[in-house]
Amino acid sequence: MIYILYFIFYGFLLTAIIGLLASWVDRKVTARVQYRVGPPILQPLIDIVKLLGKETLIPRGASRATFLMAPVAGLTSVILVATLLWINNLGSGDTFLGDLIVVLYLLTIPSISIIMGGFASRNPLASLGASREMKLILGYELPFVLAVFVPVIKSGFSIRLAEILAYQTQNGAITGSLSGTLALVVAVFCVQAKLALVPFDIPEAETEIVSGPLVEYSGSALGIYRLMKNMLLFTLPFFLAIIFMGGLRSDGLHLLNGLLKVVGLVALITVIRNTNPRVRIDQAVRFFWGPLTIIAAAAVLLALKGL
């Protein structure tokens, strides 16, 4: 029962609040880069509340259940990952729920939910966008897996998040080493693609295929997708902060330090998305399978050598 409370408070409410704030940071930084003022701090929340009040339209001939449940599945998995990360990070039980591999797999479910939603829309643009999303997953999965295993190697082949964190508390953050830095760079690019932000916003490409998989979504369903994306904007950097930077700690100055890491990662992602043009899908896949995989493999080799 206590876990349900964790799930609702840490996984859902806290993550949603921080996610909406992260989304505000993202929009504010974007605005400043473009010499605009930017939205007020409550704007992301207002957007979602507004969407809940709008009418939901369902494309004719589509599978209603698939169309409406796809966003829910995505949101659920994000909440689950967030709960897992929070509880493991706060250390109130070092055998909670799942390990690194579980997190890796749970993190693909939001993408699957977007793909399924796009497929269920019966719109050619949605199908195109969803297929691009799938190809993007194929692209980034290879370097991402390699990069994520650098902390595993460093911490003596442990895949438990609590043990990776404990290793970092004793020996300093994994980014401190050469292999850790390389792996973090690779992972940040992969997270950029996971969030489908420029230069890897190919699946949604608004100017080209009109938000791709989301083209037929409106009202509450779109609101849930929006919430899911905002929560991911915090959850993914949080995951990187845990495995590469020693996570968040709740005592005194460390809390500030931990928050700075996450905000720094979000700001970095925002800056990347504001200073790059969109690439084509084949260019993206080549980029991930070529240079990034080589860097990630080098990082893994260095980590095995102990660097």
Added chain:
Amino acid sequence: MQFFRFDNLSNFVGIFIGIFSLLIIFYSSAFMRGRKGLWRYYSYLVLTLLSSLGAVFSNNLILFMVFWGFLGLLLYLLIGFGQKENTLYTAKKTFIIIGAADALMILGLAFVGQLTGTLQMDKISIALTSKPAVWAYLCFAAGAFAKAGAMPLHTWIPDTAEDAPTPVTAYLPASLDKLLGIYFLARISLDLFQMNSAMNTLLMAVGSFTIVAAVMMALIQHDLKRLLGYHAVSQVGYMVLGIGTGNPIGIAGGLFHMLNNAVYKSCLFLSGGAVEKKSGTTNLDNLGGFVKFMPITFVSFLIASLAISGVPPFNGFASKWLVYQGIIKTASNGGYLWIVWLVAALFGSALTLASFMKLVHTVFLGQTSSQVRDQKLLPLGKETSPAIWMPSAFLALLCIIFGVFAYRMPLGAFIVPSIGQSVEFLGIWNVNLATALLLAGIIIGIAIYLAGRVTEARETEVFVGGELTDEHPDMRVSGVSFYNTIQEIGFLRGLYKKALRRAFDPYEIGRTITFGFTRILRYIHNGVLSTYLAWCLLGMIVLFYVLLR
């Protein structure tokens, strides 16, 4: 002399052989209705069941080989019930590949007899130190690989999947052959031989290569059943990889994956067969929008697809997770290769997901193809007969049960006892809690919907650029060409071209070599009497020279 043995491993495999046989016979009663020679078909099915049980429970290698060889013959006969153009060629090809591997196994049997002097399986325990021992193991492993379909002896599986009747494919290559092949691989690796690290590395290399190469081929297929056939190959990789790790957790993962694969792969083939029955085709270009016609089949297919792609909390994830831990455990032996196996397995999982997303889109979701629309598969929403959707729905349910109750049901009851060692987990996966939380999350999602105005949702037409998509069939995006971009990338282009020309098929290579020889012989045997006389004379001269020298 004890001819049969019932231990935990063989009991476990035997039970599931029985379950799958029942399901397939039930399914066939609807699927094969109205075809000729049905009494032969059913007697072959029952004979397959009996000889599989015989092979699993036999304790004598010769007895085992008799049952095993008989299975190859039955497979050949069952494929013959297909109604495709290439069915006979495929049946012959299958028979030759399986037969050749069986011949290798007999050779291995001879080696074993030579080495130990006994053919009782429970008395054999050979260390892989001498050359004959290594050869014996390799011969046996080749037989297991051909049966289960690991690379490079897999090439019969995609062809069989395309050309054989669907229940046969779901029965043999998808479930029984996997159970038997991996059972035998486990038997030789755990009991008959004492593995060393070199042999384990070989197994892991074969496994990883099989996973990635087969699934890359699956990505680009145009035929529903052929695509599934490539997955039947790719999944073997995880089982071989698991057994190759040589530690209890990896072996448990391999065996668990064998069971899971049999469950979801038969489910996929059976649902695919339902689509085939309804539409009369398995060509992906002509399918689409079937979710409206067959919702139950869609749900079963979706669950099985997610399970095979390793999405938690379904069963595929549980077994893959064990295999990964097995691989990570080998890391402490030193060496760099483990990371290659691990990445191949994890990446193969993403590729699997990709090809199943393609199938889900092309067959069930997406827009209806003009062929389907013209055929008027009405009345809408009418499923095929219960005998066709019930087996796949049951298997889909098993995917969930084996995933959610992984520790209690399959692992605790069947798999861990059959390894005989305690399994120690490296990671954490509290699947009961995760499922409960997932349900809680779905409730949160529905609550958000109810807070909004979802009850007033209305249906609208789908537009692109102001045009109704349903009135313009050319606006349909079929999923068939989703991954053409991947096919065109760098070195993959050349590899794909070669693979599509079957340059990597040992059967085709063997055929080319054999026909090369016969061409020379044919040149000599030209039927001209004087040439033959000249050959006789030449032979006599050589003979005289040798004898009278």
